[in-house]
Structures are given as structure tokens and as C-alpha cells.
Amino acid sequence: MYHSEIIRHPESCPALVLNADYTPLSYYPLSLWPWQTAVKAMFLERVDVVAHYDREVHSPSLALKLPSVIALRQFVRPNQFPAFTRFNLFLRDRFRCVYCGSHRELTFDHVVPRAQGGRTTWENVATACAPCNLRKGGRTPHQARTHSPPGSARRPPSSTLRQAAVGSTDCGGHFASTAASTSGLSTGTNTRGV
Numbered sequence: 708m709y710h711s712e713i714i715r716h717p718e719s720c721p722a723l724v725l726n727a728d729y730t731p732l733s734y735y736p737l738s739l740w741p742w743q744t745a746v747k748a749m750f751l752e753r754v755d756v757v758a759h760y761d762r763e764v765h766s767p768s769l770a771l772k773l774p775s776v777i778a779l780r781q782f783v784r785p786n787q788f789p790a791f792t793r794f795n796l797f798l799r800d801r802f803r804c805v806y807c808g809s810h811r812e813l814t815f816d817h818v819v820p821r822a823q824g825g826r827t828t829w830e831n832v833a834t835a836c837a838p839c840n841l842r843k844g845g846r847t848p849h850q851a852r853t854h855s856p857p858g859s860a861r862r863p864p865s866s867t868l869r870q871a872a873v874g875s876t877d878c879g880g881h882f883a884s885t886a887a888s889t890s891g892l893s894t895g896t897n898t899r900g901v
């Protein structure tokens with residue numbers, strides 16, 4: 708018989724953090740705290756435990772089941788705008804190259820190249836497949852005689868990204884390869900052709 712909880716290591720017991728209204732504190736990435744942070748918040752009485760693992764941790768005087776879902780006691784106003792990350796940018800552009808619509812070999816394109824003063828911002832970075840990115844090179848869409856990205860090149864509100872994730876059937880297949888990366892674009896290695 709398989710007892711998953713018996714072999715589960717505490718490091719594999721993150722707690723899902725809900726806001727005081729029981730919605731996740733963040734979606735991308737999903738709000739997870741390591742067990743130590745969750746337990747500390749419990750003792751500081753900043754959270755209520757909604758559910759717990761069977762896994763226990765022990766101190767000399769205490770046995771405690773690790774929380775699996777906790778809710779903040781004080782409501783935190785969610786960020787209106789999501790973080791500028793690889794995943795969120797792909798999500799905004801629905802995992803499609805803004806120039807040709809391809810889903811494959813997605814990279815980031817500085818619409819106005821950095822060499823021409825283009826900045827790494829929501830407004831100037833777009834999802835582009837590798838062939839389009841290479842073809843465009845260090846040129847603006849006008850110089851490369853390709854069409855400019857559509858109006859998606861803007862900072863999206865969090866609600867738009869949530870809708871994109873729910874409404875996009877393409878999202879799931881790309882999630883595994885990109886969700887793990889939450890690093891900012893400025894440190895990404897996939898930016899090409901700039």
C-alpha cells in the first residue's frame with residue numbers, strides 16, 4: 708500500500724497561500740511558501756490553516772502537522788500589474804510569435820532593438836519565434852519591413868493574464884517548460900537578434 712504522506716519530506720510540503728478572501732495570493736507563479744515560513748506565520752497568528760498534510764514535524768515539546776493551505780488573516784491588495792517575467796510575457800502574447808503566429812522556438816524580441824535605444828519593458832518586448840527574431844535582427848519592424856506587433860505590446864493587468872491562461876488551450880503545453888522560470892527578462896538568455 709502506498710503512503711505518500713509517510714515518505715513526503717518536509718521540503719516537499721509547501722503551503723498554498725490564500726488571501727483573506729480565499730483567493731490565491733498570486734497566480735503566476737502560484738503563491739507557495741516553504742513549510743518553515745508557513746509555520747512561522749501560524750505561530751505569529753498571521754494566517755489561518757485551511758488544510759494540512761499528514762506529515763508532522765516535531766520539536767521536543769510539540770508535534771505539528773504541516774499546513775498545506777493557509778489563508779492570510781489580513782487582506783492584501785493584489786498587485787494590479789503582474790511581474791515582468793518570461794512566463795508572463797509569453798502569456799500576454801498567448802504563446803505565439805507576434806510576427807507570424809508560430810508557437811515554436813519562442814524567444815523575446817526587442818521591438819526597437821537595444822542598440823537603437825529600445826528598453827526592456829512590456830511596451831518594447833514581444834514574443835517572437837527564433838526564425839522571425841533572426842530575420843529581424845537588430846532592426847525595427849519598419850527597417851526589417853515586417854509589420855509591427857499588434858496592440859498587445861503593453862503592460863497587461865493581472866486580470867488579463869488570468870483570462871489569457873484560462874482561455875488559452877495552448878497554454879498548458881508550454882507551461883511546464885516556462886513556468887519554472889520566473890526570472891526577469893533582463894537576465895534571460897533567450898533574447899536574440901538584438
Ligand SMILES: [Zn+2]
Nearest residue numbers: 804807836839
Ligand atoms: Zn515568427
